[in-house]
Amino acid sequence: MNFRRECGQIIHDTTDYLSYKGYLISDQDQFDLLDEIDDAIEKSGPSSTDKEEAAMRIRSLIGTLFKTVYQCSNCGNFFIDNNHPRLEMFRGVNPVNRNLLMSALGDKWKGFIFAEWKDKIPDWQTSNGILYNETNASSLTVRLDGNGKYSAWETLEQDYYKLFNELKNKNAIRYSHLKKNNTVIHSWSLKK
Structure with a gap:
């Protein structure tokens, strides 16, 4: 995905590990995800195929439950891809922290x-x-x-x-x- 901001900045999503891209999960969905992770660890079978299937279930659930979020490095506005045809935009308060999606590390x-x-x-x-x-x-x-x-x-x-x-x-x-x-x-x- 690539899109131009009203401030003129172009946001590119063409690779991994982007410092201006993140994911949101609702509190309601977080516990379903944690339960699925617990099941994958505790209940997957002993074979490598069983473990692979459990890992793929978790990855699939993550893809379903998480919403992609972008932050413009120029103006600091947030854009949430809510799986609709358009992005939802949220404006920050001045001064805007432009690194909110950067790794916690x-x-x-x-x-x-x-x-x-x-x-x-x-x-x-x-x-x-x-x-x-x-x-x-x-x-x-x-x-x-x-x-x-x-x-x-x-x-x-x-x-x-x-x-x-x-x-x-x-x-x-x-x-x-x-x-x-x-x-x-x-x-x-x-x-x-």
Whole structure:
């Protein structure tokens, strides 16, 4: 889902782990969900198939009971997707906390970084390279030359490794990828 706000901000929902996206569950539904989780833990059979079926029941119920919520990072307004053809909007009171949907772990939430270079600029991009820092890490010391969009591979690669090293040292990432023309140049994942 993508939609433009009246303030001009475009909200994109094209990936996971978004800091401006969350989910609501009503108090009435929460206890049904907790009961289903209890049943899955206590009553699922011993086989891996039984456990998989129990997990899928919970995931299905979560998909049914939760409503998707977005918060505009520009104006702070909330938008609730109530499974209707339009979003319900709620305005905050000034000053608005624009990080209400951020992880409860705050800066300690482990996110990811992703960088990609294409020699031929795709129709949907305005530059050859992009670098996404999808973490909640604040007070970074690294200065990125490309500001997220790159016209030189060397600058993108350099900024990626600077950001990767700082975030890894802060224990702020779970995975990281650098691609050039669909070839993985660097990939790293936190060991579980």
